Amino acid sequence: MSRTPQDVTEAELAVLQQMWDQGAVTVRQLTDELYPRGGGSEYATVQKLLERLGRKNYIVRNREVWPHMFEATVGRDELIGRRLQSTADQLCDGSLQPLLTTLVKSDKLSARDRESLRGLLDNLDKEAKRKGSS
Amino acid sequence: MSRTPQDVTEAELAVLQQMWDQGAVTVRQLTDELYPRGGGSEYATVQKLLERLGRKNYIVRNREVWPHMFEATVGRDELIGRRLQSTADQLCDGSLQPLLTTLVKSDKLSARDRESLRGLLDNLDKEAKRKGSS
DNA sequence: GCAGGATAAAGACATTTTGTCTGAAAATCA
DNA sequence: TGATTTTCAGACAAAATGTCTTTATCCTGC
Known part of the structure; x- marks a missing residue:
């Protein structure tokens, strides 16, 4: 093809x-x-x-x-x-979501990577709360 | 080459x-x-x-x-x-960190998604601590 | 057992991709 | 103006990739 x-x-x-x-x-x-x-x-x-x-x-x-x-x-x-x-x-x-999940499950992330990801997630939470949406 | x-x-x-x-x-x-x-x-x-x-x-x-x-x-x-x-x-x-950033920013993650990811991260941390590696 | 059909195996092939190169036209500067 | 640098157009070879041909091998139903 x-x-x-x-x-x-x-x-x-x-x-x-x-x-x-x-x-x-x-x-x-x-x-x-x-x-x-x-x-x-x-x-x-x-x-x-x-x-x-x-x-x-x-x-x-x-x-x-x-x-x-x-x-x-x-x-x-x-x-x-x-x-x-x-x-x-x-x-x-x-x-894109499966990419994120797979990456987290794949054991490839370093401790630093994990910390950083937690931070990103926290930001999303704050953002969501601020805007009042889920 | x-x-x-x-x-x-x-x-x-x-x-x-x-x-x-x-x-x-x-x-x-x-x-x-x-x-x-x-x-x-x-x-x-x-x-x-x-x-x-x-x-x-x-x-x-x-x-x-x-x-x-x-x-x-x-x-x-x-x-x-x-x-x-x-x-x-x-x-x-x-x-992998820049990938995480991009993924989190461009992906639409629900609150549930975020919680689930945090759960995975916690497990990884525990695993890491148990094995004593980084 | 054997003919016939399906599968396996080996390799050829055409096209596209990709990195590189050649040669000539155009522009700049001393 | 002449020399040097840059631009432009296209050629090229090697590799990658999808496809096909051919031949050998195996199994099936009779």
Whole structure:
């Protein structure tokens, strides 16, 4: 049938991470960071990755400046959310709740993770009480 | 460089889902479910998918019976856990905490849901204390 | 026992994805 | 203007993935 490509590829993700860390960047900056000791062709590779990320609306290109500057439009948290939703779609009929439950049951959470989760739940309780809804 | 294949492919996942629902199954059962109105070649397709799932240790084949019966060794929850961990590895430096945050914030949790989660957390804490590990 | 039908096993194949690279056009600057 | 850098368009190879062909093997009803 029709294969579903990855939202963001491994190489594309490496580029995105740089942009998350550094904000607006040029192709050269990215290339130097991602491929130190790089010959000459990696520059074009980064360009192609940026073009693909752009086509998928993960970044924007500012053509007003020279050289062009690139910036992420999809942040790390947003991508996390999308990946989680995608996992939910494939494995839980679209619902996120089983992910949370499974995670808690799975024994993968550290004590710190558990504490943090308790805090989040407490906040929800407070929020619910404040608004008077269940 | 070297691409990282998917843990479980889309077509492979369809097979897995069937096995999660039905337990031990034969190739024919799977084929009939997954490709109704199927010509003749889909049978071999399912076979190949099973072979690959087997090579990756997601299923076992029982050769004692005829025809062979296949059964999942990795459950839905286990796969969910792996996907979440993988997301954490790629986007959160391996930490699950950001996932928890995202999940709690975007999921609609009822008061009952929250209580139930707290219960699970308490159990985990007790378990941890009993075993003396973190 | 044997013919016929089903299953198993091995591998080939086409298409898509993905990372990389080449070459030429356009822009900047000394 | 000439040199350097950047942009742009497209080619490419390797790998992944879904599918199919073929042949060997097994079991069934007669």
